[in-house]
Amino acid sequence: MQSLGEAARAVLLTADPHDKRRAARALARSWRRGALAQRCDGTMPDQPAWPAEPALLPPNQMPRRRKGGSERGRIAMLHALAHIEFVAIDLAVDLVGRFGDRFPRGFVDDWIAVAADEAMHFALLDRRLRTLGSHYGALPAHAGLWEAAAATADDPLARLAIVPMVLEARGLDVTPATVARFRAQGDEASAKILDRIYTDEIRHVSAGTVWFNWMCDELGFAPAPTWQTLVKSRFRGALKPPFNDSARRDAGLTQEYYAVIAS
Template identity: 85%
Template sequence: MTTLGEAARAVLLTPDPHAKRRAARALARGWRRGDIAHRCDVPLPDRPAWPAAPELLAPAQMPRRRKGGSERGRIAMLHALAHIEFVAIDLAVDLVGRFGGEFPRGFVDDWLGVAADEAMHFALLDRRLRALGSHYGALPAHAGLWEAAEATADDALARLAIVPMVLEARGLDVTPATVTRFRDAGDEASAKILERIYADEIRHVGAGTSWFEWLCDERQMEPRATWQSLVKARFRGSLKPPFNDSARRDAGLTQEYYAVIA
């Protein structure tokens, strides 16, 4: 029987975006069917395999996206979001393959569900790009999205603190305004995709917060103080308002976590 570690490694080492998203969804289905053993018994790569395109650039080298509702600007935004969702597939799979053995089966259930969601989000965004005459890989993309995984590869608690509870939570802050911008430009199709992603991301942040608190309880650590300490030590950036307090609260990430260090 294939183990969870072996299956996760296979997804991470799949470079083609569409093959990777199919592999992630197949992993989630295999786990639900009971075809995969709950063992994380193989080393995972430091970095996943990715395609030759898009070209990955440092944040300072990324072209500035035009404000407003031009089609060119909307394509650039959709492409950036598609890249985030593509990397998010690997982030969820790596979390499971690297740390899943430290948790009960419910953790794997949740995070393979997240991986399948991210694969679906990527497919929706790439399909929308193609409808607008573009595709994933047509524009450069941000090279720094995997840095948080590298910085937290040694500790599940740090990974949960940074990836879902900082990076994905930031998506909750900015997505509603992005939806409005697309809708004001008359792009209802894109707006509906982003609304679907937004609803799913609340659940993802909720899973991160819930399992972070579970692991804090296992280690007899106070969650909020521990999270604040980890963010200060492990996050290469700062928490900046405005925050979508209501969406964060729906995910269990209350102001007591982030207000004091924002």
């Protein structure tokens, strides 16, 4: 029987975006039907395989997105979000393949489901871009989204603290305003996609918080102070308000974690 680690590695080493999303969904189906052993015996790559396009630029070289309601501006926003979802496929799969045998089966169930969600989100956004006359890869994208994975490759507790509980939680803060902008511009189709992603991301942040707390309990650590220490030592950015406190609370990420270290 193929191992979970081998299957995860295969997804990570798939470069074509559409092949990768299909591979992630196939991984989820294989896991659900019991075709994979919960054995993470393969070495995960330091860097996943990605396509030649989009061109990846440092944050300070990314073109500024124009404000206003132009179709060009909406395409740029949707492209940026599609790139986030594309990288999120690899983030979820790497979490499973790298750390899955350190947790109960429920951890793998949750994060395989997250990977499948991210693949679906990417497909929805790319389909919307094509409807608007563009596609994923047509514009440059942010080069730094994998940095958090590289900085936490040695520690599942740090990975959970940074990726779902900081980066995905930030999506909860900013997505409602983005949805409102698309609706104000008359783009209900895009707004509905982002609403779906927002709902799913609450569950993703919840999975991160639940398993972070589980591992803290196993190790005898207090969750909130441990999270604060890891964020200060492993996250290069700053936690900046405003926060969507209600959505974070729904995900189990209460102010006890982030309020005392927010800038």
